Amino acid sequence: MTKNTGSAKYEGLGKDGKGHVSTGSGALDDQPYGFQTRFEDAPGTNPEELVAAAHASCFTMALSFKLAEAGHEDGTVETSAEVTLSKDGDGFAVTKSALSTKGKVPGLSEEKFVELAKDAKANCPISKLLDTEITLETSFEG
Template identity: 50%
Template sequence: MKRKASAVWQGGLQDGKGAISTDSGVLKDTQYSFATRFENGIGTNPEELIAAAHAGCFSMALSAELGQAGIKPERIGTTATLTLDKVDGGFAITAVHLDVAVKIPGGDQAAFEKATASAKANCPVSKVLKATITMDAKLET
């Protein structure tokens, strides 16, 4: 399975602007810029999209883990807070914190803790920063 997203950036870092799109059409020429990434401008940014992906992926992974334990959650709510820090003259994603609230009437605490730990370690987005990154680069002149 492969999923695609694309970005187009025009101009310099601080005065330029870009647009992000996904094949599904959920994002279509969604605006991003220096201001949306490093200030409080209107639009999105790559880190916000990674946080959203992590929250969604973790929630589904937790549902699967709980299901394997014979537990069906009524609701899983996850907020991912991603930290982007200035490191060695550049920027790096240094942390992601997951705030998770799960409604399981009569839930078992030990089974819940085991499922959340496994989902955190094994959801595909949790693993992404350890992924092999390949690239094809073409210079257009």
Template identity: 50%
Template sequence: MKKFGSAIWNGTIKGGSGIVSTESGVLDKAQYGFKQRFEGEPGTNPEELAGAAHAACFSMALSLQLEQAGMEAEEISTKATVAMDQVEGGFEIKSVHLDLTAKIPGADEAKFKEAAENAKAGCPISKLYKGADITLDAKLA
């Protein structure tokens, strides 16, 4: 399976701008730039997109883990906060924090926590972040 996203950048790092698109068309020439990435201006940026991808992947992986443990979630809500740090020679994503709240009727909390940890370790996007510290807060609603 192969999926793609694409980006076009024009100009300098601070004065330029870019557009990002996805194969599905969900993002179609969404604008991004230095101010969105580093100065908090509204708009998208690569770290936000990476966080959304991780949250989505983790949520699906958790659904599988829960099913294998005999549970079914009514809702899995995940927020992935991607932390980019300045390091010698540039920037680096050193950590991602997953905040999970799940609504699972009759859930066994220990099995839920185990499923969440398994999903964190097994999700393909988590594996992509090898070397980054991935933390998880998991709670039942």
């Protein structure tokens, strides 16, 4: 079992509040977040952006392991994730995560790449965590 940590502090309340988020590893250290970074274009991050980064990185790693298990030794996989935050009653909910992945693996067919990508999506721990629609778009260069 692996455990990782993150922390957040919010000073002030509601729209006027300002927050800072950090990860236990120090990869993020006191990064600003708040209403302005979430719903406007202020510099900083927001929870949905962090979920998108987590989903893209988890899926990409899962796919790279599927490719290695299939006997491939070299290649590149690049993924972006777009997380949708939608109005849900009186609040909001993450309703979708759209993965878009590109692969370049010598000796691999596009059909096999798509098959392995679908398997990686189904078994990615962050995909399993999200109670939302997850779509996958692939492009491949052999």
